[in-house]
Amino acid sequence: MKNNIFVYGASGHAKVVIDIIERQGLYDIAFLVDDNPCLKDTDFYGYHVIGGKQELLAERNRVTGGIVAIGSSRVRSSMAARLTEHGFNLLTAVHPSAQLGRGVTIGNGTVIMAGVVINSDSRIGRNVIINTRAGIDHDCTIGDDVHIAPGSVLCGSVTIGDGTFVCAGSTIIPNLSIGSHVTIGAGSTVIRDVPNGVTIMGNPAKRRC
Numbered sequence: 001m002k003n004n005i006f007v008y009g010a011s012g013h014a015k016v017v018i019d020i021i022e023r024q025g026l027y028d029i030a031f032l033v034d035d036n037p038c039l040k041d042t043d044f045y046g047y048h049v050i051g052g053k054q055e056l057l058a059e060r061n062r063v064t065g066g067i068v069a070i071g072s073s074r075v076r077s078s079m080a081a082r083l084t085e086h087g088f089n090l091l092t093a094v095h096p097s098a099q100l101g102r103g104v105t106i107g108n109g110t111v112i113m114a115g116v117v118i119n120s121d122s123r124i125g126r127n128v129i130i131n132t133r134a135g136i137d138h139d140c141t142i143g144d145d146v147h148i149a150p151g152s153v154l155c156g157s158v159t160i161g162d163g164t165f166v167c168a169g170s171t172i173i174p175n176l177s178i179g180s181h182v183t184i185g186a187g188s189t190v191i192r193d194v195p196n197g198v199t200i201m202g203n204p205a206k207r208r209c
Contacts, residue, residue: 004030004062005091008079009069010044016132017069017111018045020093027091030062057086065089068109068127073163077145080109080127090127098130107144125162143180161196170205 005027007014014032021027032044035052042049050059066088070076080090090109094100098116106112107126115133118124122136125144130136132150140154143162148154151169158172161180172178172190182194185201185208194200199208 002026002028003064004028006031006033006056006059006063006066007047007069008033008056008066008083010034010036010039010042010049011069011071013071014069015045016113017067017093018047020095020111020113021067023096024093031059033066053082060086060088065091067091067093067111069111071129071147073129073145073147073165076127076129077163080145101138113150119156131168137174149186 007017007029010032018029021029029047032047032049033052033056034049039049040051067090068076068079070079083090092106092108092110094112095114097114098112100118101120103121104118106124109127110124112130113132116130118136119138121138122140124142125146127145128142129147131148134148134150135153137154137156139157142160145163146160148166149168152166153171155172155174157175159177161178163180164178164182166184167186169187170184176190176193178194179196181197183199184190184205188201188205189203190205200206201208
């Protein structure tokens with residue numbers, strides 16, 4: 001018998017996460033959770049939205065764990081921390097079409113989307129999104145709460161700090177270190193190390209003033 005789990009979120013990103021869970025076939029989704037009061041007791045993508053955090057706490061005996069399906073790294077990180085404090089087990093979801101190399105490790109709460117390739121000995125942190133058809137080459141290290149957007153490419157031995165957002169179609173050349181809470185604009189090519197907390201964009205990527 002499959003374990004029952006919850007999905008926290010009822011938006012476009014949640015649709016993708018729900019699809020991955022269904023395709024994996026490892027869990028049954030018991031219900032959805034969302035803090036938007038307008039969504040309480042509605043149906044979303046074929047599942048009942050029970051309400052927000054208080055309703056989840058009241059129904060915790062029905063589930064063994066869950067996945068936070070929120071695209072914003074800041075909000076996802078905060079919600080994951082609160083759920084962990086309340087004793088909930090955060091699970092991983094990996095689309096069956098994703099290819100994971102030898103020695104790849106993936107932290108709790110992380111979602112790997114369709115068509116992703118993660119090559120050997122890369123380490124993926126907690127509550128990370130590796131989005132559709134992103135490529136992570138060998139020996140990369142990705143911190144917690146990172147979002148690697150669709151079609152982005154990390155070449156070998158790249159390090160990404162916590163909370164960083166690599167926007168769609170970006171490329172990071174080998175052996176670079178990208179700091180925490182960095183935003184890399186869509187379609188950028190990163191050819192130098194990037195310090196914490198900055199926004200860069202362009203080809204080659206430069207710091208935004």
